[in-house]
Amino acid sequence: MNWLGKVFLLIAPFSFIMGTWWGLRKIENQIKNQNRSKTQLKLLYRKGTIPPETLSDFTLKSGLQILGYPVDSDEALFAEIVGHPDKYDLIQIFSYMANKQIGLKGFAKLKPQLLADISKASADLSNLSIDPEFEYLLPVTWGINGYLWNTEIAGPPPRNLHEAFDNQLLKGKIFVLPQETELFSLMQKTGFLSPDTIDQERSDGLESTVHQFLAQYRVASQSIQQLWTTGQGLLIQLPNGPAAEILSVAKTDKTDKAVFWIPEDKSNLWVSYIGISDSTQKYSEAHEFLSYLLQDNAIQLFVRFNGQATAITPFQDGQLKAMQLPSYLRQVSLSRIEIPSEAPSLNSSWQRTLHRVAPEYFAKYRRGEESNEPNMEEQENHSEKELDQNAVLEIEDTTEESP
Secondary structure, eight states: OOHHHHHHHHHHHHHHHHHHHHHHHHHHHHHHHHHHHTOEEEEEEETTSSOHHHHHHHHHHHOOEEEEEEESSHHHHHHHHHHOGGGOSEEEEEHHHHHHHHHTTOBOOOOGGGOTTGGGBOGGGOSSSSSTTOSSEEEEEEEEEEEEEEHHHHOSOOSSHHHHHTOGGGTTOEEEOSOHHHHHHHHHHTTSOOHHHHHTTOHHHHHHHHHHHHHHSEEOOSOHHHHHHTTSOSEEEEEHHHHHHHHHHHHHTTOOOEEEEOOTTOEEEEEEEEEEBTTOSOHHHHHHHHHHHTSHHHHHHHHHHHOOEESBOOSSOTTOOGGGSGGGGGGSOGGGEEOOOSOGGGSHHHHHHHHHHOTTTSOOOOOBOBOOOSOHHHHHHHHTOBSSTTOOOOOOSOSSSOO
């Protein structure tokens, strides 16, 4: 037997063993993936804040099914968190809701050893009064609700909101965010609303006050980019992340007439978190989703989706603007921001007033289930399938228990 034959006799058994091992390993992985595909994680969140692609991409990479349950408003999200947290494995919550929920132990404590890149959660958003060490919640996006100001027409921005809102050049050109918390905050800062109006549940006076405010200032119910470029809006409220996109376009077009203005009477800083329900039976799998959110590609998906600033520092910035990174917070004077928590804007009397006065912006909503289709329009249409035809989410009629 020549030397080639001898080599073949030595290699053949080894190749057979390796081929058999690889085949069995492949079958094992297929069985494992099939078993994982039967595992479903349920995620509660506010519609328009989490990209559909993150759900489908996570499922593709992990083999785990994640079902999104979007609700249409802060009111509905808060009501579902308070009333039915045990129905979900993962829950989105905003900073102005979070203190009470953590106090109620609605979230499980996170295990850092299951979150390899937890250090990417930005230190710029740590040490806040809300879960300062990220023990229960992973910060995902954040924003300061400032204003786009048109310097070409209105001149340099003033010191405070009173001066801005009294500017006759801006009459009919001021747009505010369609959010319950922001509308409440603005009405307080501009003197339209006093705390006792809510506390005493003076519904007639409250409705009249909201009518007066909305008669002077418009709700941004369409694309802010369109409002700005068409000149319909000269002072538009929006967070720093989306503002960065518009400022970038203005700079490119050499029509540098826009500035992002944060008034002396302060703008609200908010953070969007995702945590694990303390009722889940899928604790480790839920950590897998949080680990996925810490990856750079997930960060890019979030920012591309709605422009909001990321709360997670990416290894590579990619196409992100400076105002879309957590480090931008260092450039803002702390004297010009505040962090609302347990906001009275989630009070049931305030919510009922908005339902009556401006139902086109603040209507009552139902829960829906969302598929993992990547197309947002198709997905949201699919998600509107009602789980309970008669079950309308409402916050209980209390004042002290609702933030």
